Amino acid sequence: MITRDQLATLLDRLVEKNKVIAPVSDNRGVVRYTAIRTAGDVAWEFDRAKVPPKSHFLPQTEELYCYDTTGGELRIEPVPAAGRAVVFGVHPCDLRAIAALDPVFDGVFKDVYYLDKRERTVVVGLACKQVLPGCFCRSYGIEPTDGEGADLMLTEVGDRYYAEILTPKGEALVREFPELFSDGGVEEGRRGKEALSRELAGQFQREVDLTGVKEKVDTMFEHPYWQEVARKCIGCGICTYLCPTCHCFDIIENHSGHRGSRLRCWDSCMFTDFTLHTSSHNPRSTKKERVRNRFLHKLSYHNERYGLAGCVGCGRCVAECPVNIDITKIIADIKEVD
Amino acid sequence: MLFKQMMEYVGLEPDRLQIRWISGSEGAKVGEVAREMTERIRALGPNMKMRDVK
Amino acid sequence: MKAVIDNLRREAVRLLANDEVKMVIGYGEGTDASRTTPYFASTPEQSAAFTWGPLCANNLAKHLLDYRYEDTRLAVVVKGCDSRGINRLLQDLQFPRERLVVLGVPCGGQLDRNLIAPEIPPGARLQGIEDTGKVYVLVTDKGRLSFPKDRFLMPKCYLCETNMPVVADFMAGDPVPSPAREGSDRTAEVNEIEALDVAARSSFWDNEFSRCLRCNACRNVCPACSCKECVFEQAVPGWQQSGIIGSKANSLPENMVFHLVRMFHVIGRCVDCGECERVCPVDIPLRLLYRKTLKDAHILYGAGTPGMSTEVQSPLSEFSPEDPEEFM
Known part of the structure; x- marks a missing residue:
């Protein structure tokens, strides 16, 4: 168990030696995961951060390496390895989303940038305190108190947090600051968590039945339904940029004179130039193809490739x-249409 | 003028922008305007606001 | 409200049944009680799903651009503010008048989804909307929810310039009172920013621009952004660019360039429909940027809000010897 004050102390102490990422509310009340300087920066009462924590592992703009060709000789400077980091306050849906990203970057091609940060980052999960009207994680088999994917999972019970050590990384974190955690009231914490879990389970307003959806959608590639959806779409990147599992990127060059760097930036399959070829041919030339791709990726492709929901x-x-x-x-609709 | 006022509005120095109508036969004016502009920009110093901060 | 919806549906059925148009673009029921969704009917039967009310903030004029290179005739539903966008698209020859039927709706103000959503019981289904004059009542299966117009409308509505369409081939209802506040000043907020000193103005916008996600929603929803290929998406591979201006990189200078370029490009085109600000996921006060251009274009060139009529040219596409200048 850990009290709110002790948790704040923990974050303050962690900041000394780690990059600590936590939900922070900006001047317009938009919550996103950013580096904190003190525990006072944390938006403790956040419900759902607008921008998911993927931004830590896959930053919107990330330098891959710098180069310098002064004097006609090419020198490449790799970007220094990521330091130790702690991501605090990750809700169960976002924990699951990180799990869905892992095989993408740790597959045939090992993405050192992502994996480096992933390896050196301790993920501290936080159980939800409420279910928002738009939440439907339950349909994906996620409970709003699930710790799966976290190194250390916290659940607020009364005026304290029930802490569960789920991995060696989580254990190491607790061992580093033994004075901040206590064994007293653990049983009470466990019961509190169960009660919260039951309470939240009854709050879901949105549920989807995924039975047969993948199989059905796989037969719908040429279905006119996509045209119907695409008519509405304005082709912005909101859905993909705010999606905790979307991970597409574009690589660009930033150079001036003899120096420059290569940057990896978020990209969105909703953008017109997403699959634009150099020949000017675009296999997904209209919104219909782009919208279809997004939903097929979420509902089928990710499943097919990694056995995990997208x-x-x-x-x-x-x-x-x-x-x-x-x-x-x-x-x-997919279940309904002929 | 609209663009200058916009620059001012977001906190950029409007003096960094100058638009002049110069005919093809006014070579001397090109030089003069360019010299003036260069001096003005030197006085303003580098535009730190637009420096890449990554 | 009910009568307007019935009129709209009847007209849509008539247009589609007589083959006068191929498709009618309007509003349909949303997936929660706080909003509607753009809805496209191609058959008289589909027209039964059209709706209208104070949850129809979307400016549907933008959707016309998807069909500009086709040869079909379309009908589109517009509010007063949206109708200025129609005029602008017509003026810029982005859509031919003869292929367009404008269905006007009288608007008494749109409810601000950010304000009403927290008041709606989770899971409530919308059954109807009543307008009592001062209050909108959302009738749901979980009770009647009252939203007084003086508190729950979108900020832009209190500054409304034309709550009745400035162009319409068919009006679905009688005029209703404008939601504009007495003595409201459309330049007030711009003046406040202008009054700040340089450092404060600079840091205000630095903060806003650094929050930008570069999702392009403001551009994509904007009826003034009608370019077939946006300057930010020109087919120049990254390695051919001299810098990263116009790339997807998210940094303060990049974001500032994006917003300044957009700001300049929409002068004379921005009809002040406020869609940019509505859709921004990180709540950047975008109208403060475009209102500034409206204000300055008015002071410098006497320009009014674009799209009020198709007769008046945009200030930047017209020259008059009296124009103020400093470039000679």
Whole structure:
């Protein structure tokens, strides 16, 4: 168990030697995961951060290496390895999303940039205290108190947090600061967590039935339904940028004179130039193909490649889409259409 | 003028932008305007606001 | 409200049944009680799903651009603010008038989704909306929810310039009172920013621009952004660019360039419909940027809000010897 004050002390102490990423609310109340200087920066009462924590492991803009050709000789300077980091306050849907990203970057091709950060980062999960109207993680088999994917999982019970050590990394973190954690009241904490879990389970307003959806959607590549959805779409990147599992990127060059660097930036399959070839041919030339690709990726491709769902039911795209394209409705429609 | 006012609005120095209509036969004016502009920009110093901060 | 919806549906059925248009673009029921969604009907039967009310913030004029190179005739539903966008698209020859049927709706103000969503019981289904004059009542299966217009409308509505469409081939209802506040000043917020000293103005915008996600939602929803290929998406591979301006890199200078370029490009085109600000996922006060250009274009060139009519040219596409200048 750990009290709120002790947790704040823990974060303050961690900041001394680590990069600590936590939900922070900006001046307009938009919460995203950013580096904190003190525990006072944390938005303790956040419900769902607008931008998911993937931004730590896959930053929107990331330098891959720098180069210098002064004097006609090429010198490449690799970017220094990531330091130790702690990501604090990750909800179960986002924990699951990190799990869905891992095999993408740790597959045939090992992505050192992602894996380096992943390896040196301790993920501290935080159970949800409420279910938002747009949440449907339960449909993906996620409970809002699930710790799966976290190194250390915290659940607020009364005025304290029930802490569960789930991995050696989590254990090491607790061992580093034994004075901040106590064994007293653990049984009470465990019961509190169970009660919270039961309470939250009854709060879901949105549920989707995924039975047969993958199989059905796999037969729908040429279905006119996608045209219908695409008519609404304005082709912005909100759904993909706010999605905790979307991970597409584009690599660009930033050079001036003899020096420069190569940058990796988030990209979105909703953008017109996403699959644009040098020949000017674009295999996904209209919104229909782009929208179809997004939903097929979420509902089928990710499953096929990694055996994991490409959607975790966090509800961000549902909440923010300017034209109310709603994946829960898409899933329901897929089951309906002929 | 609109663009200058926009620059001012977001906190950039509007003096960094100058638009002049110079005919093809006014070679001397090109030099003069360029010299003036260069001096003005030197006085302003580097535009730190637009420096890449990555 | 009910009568307007019935009129709209009837007209949509008529247009589609007589083959006067191939498709009607309007509003359909949303997936929660706080919003609607753009809805496209191609058959008279589909027209039964059209709706209208104070949850129809989307400016549907933008959707016309998807069909600009086709030869079909379309009908689109517009509010007062959206209708200025129609005029602008017509003026810029982005859509031919003869292929367009404008269905106007009288608007008494749009509810601000950010304000009403927290008041709606989770899971409530919308059954209807009543307008009592001062209050919108959302009738749901979990009770009647009252939203007084003086507190729950979108900020732009209190500054409304035209709550009745400035262009319409068909009006679905009688005029309703404008939601504009008495004595409201559309330049007030711009003046506040202008009054700040340089350092404060600079840090205000640095903060806003650094929060930008570069999701392009503001550009993509904007009826003024009608370019077939955006300057930010020109087919120049990264390694051919001299810098990273216009790339997907997210940094303060990059973001500032994006917003300044957009700001300059929409002068004379921005109809002040406020869609950019509505869709911004990180709540950047984008209208403060474009309102500044509206204000300055007015002071320098006497330009009014673009799109009020198709007769008046945009200030930057017209020259008059009286124009203020400093470039000679």
